[in-house]
Amino acid sequence: MQLRPGFAADRMNATAPGTALPVEVRYTVTGEVARVATVCIRAAMPLPSHLGPVPAWVLVLFINLPVLGIALALPLSGIEVEAAGAIGLTVTVGLIAWVRWQRRKRIAETEMRKIGDTVAVRFSHDSVESRSRCQARQTPYTQVLRVRNDSLGLVVIESEREGLFIPDHAFVSRAQRDGVFAELGRRLRQK
Numbered sequence: 001m002q003l004r005p006g007f008a009a010d011r012m013n014a015t016a017p018g019t020a021l022p023v024e025v026r027y028t029v030t031g032e033v034a035r036v037a038t039v040c041i042r043a044a045m046p047l048p049s050h051l052g053p054v055p056a057w058v059l060v061l062f063i064n065l066p067v068l069g070i071a072l073a074l075p076l077s078g079i080e081v082e083a084a085g086a087i088g089l090t091v092t093v094g095l096i097a098w099v100r101w102q103r104r105k106r107i108a109e110t111e112m113r114k115i116g117d118t119v120a121v122r123f124s125h126d127s128v129e130s131r132s133r134c135q136a137r138q139t140p141y142t143q144v145l146r147v148r149n150d151s152l153g154l155v156v157i158e159s160e161r162e163g164l165f166i167p168d169h170a171f172v173s174r175a176q177r178d179g180v181f182a183e184l185g186r187r188l189r190q191k
Contacts, residue, residue, distance in 0.1 A: 023180050024122040027170035029132075034111040036152055037165035041107050044148040044155045045163055063095065064088040107163070121166050123180055128156055130164055137162075141187045149181040156184070 027033070068088065117132040129138040139158040146157040153167040154177055171177040 021180075021183055022122055022124045023176065024120060025166060025170040025172075026118060026120045027167055028118050029111075029114040029116065031115055033165075033167050034115050036167065037111045038104070038108045040148070040150070040152055040155045040165050041111070041157070041163035042104055044146055044157050045103070045107075046145065046157070046160060060092050060095075063091050103161075106161075111165075121164065121170070123184070128158075128164070128184075141184070144184070144188060147181060147184045147188060149178065153177075154181055 029037075068084070113134055114132060117134060119130060119132040121131075122129045127138050127140045128144065130136070137158075139156075139162075144156060144158055145160070146155075148155040148157075151168065153165055153170070156164045156166075158164060166177075168174070168177060171180070
């Protein structure tokens with residue numbers, strides 16, 4: 001059965017409002033939900049600390065050390081040293097922009113693939129589980145990095161690469177969503 005956002009059947013499997021876990025919600029991903037999810041996940045996701053197997057600070061150092069070494073080894077004037085520093089800074093900023101663009105593209109592709117799927121999310125006592133036609137995953141609260149709650153929905157950042165957006169209409173009420181957010185926040189503070 002396909003469910004429409006905001007339709008009463010979306011809410012039929014949700015537990016009663018309140019903060020008690022477990023809570024299970026269901027929603028159908030539409031184009032609008034996928035676009036909002038992309039923006040919300042991207043806004044909540046921290047900058048990556050690793051680029052592949054290499055820590056980000058090592059990569060920045062790897063880019064800037066040769067520039068600094070050349071600037072110090074050659075008999076350059078002050079302006080040339082400043083130009084070398086500007087080149088290093090430009091390359092670093094360009095790398096950061098490229099990484100952020102790649103992440104935005106990956107998040108958008110992941111969310112757009114979900115269009116038409118009915119997603120079930122269960123907040124249990126020890127983990128958040130999500131199931132859809134495309135994927136199923138379970139993340140213990142000890143691995144959750146961040147939770148964000150706003151007027152559009154709830155965002156759970158599960159890693160530097162994975163996030164989950166649950167739209168506001170998936171919850172029985174705003175009180176239920178706020179209760180889940182408060183409980184997740186309490187559990188994250190305990191880790």
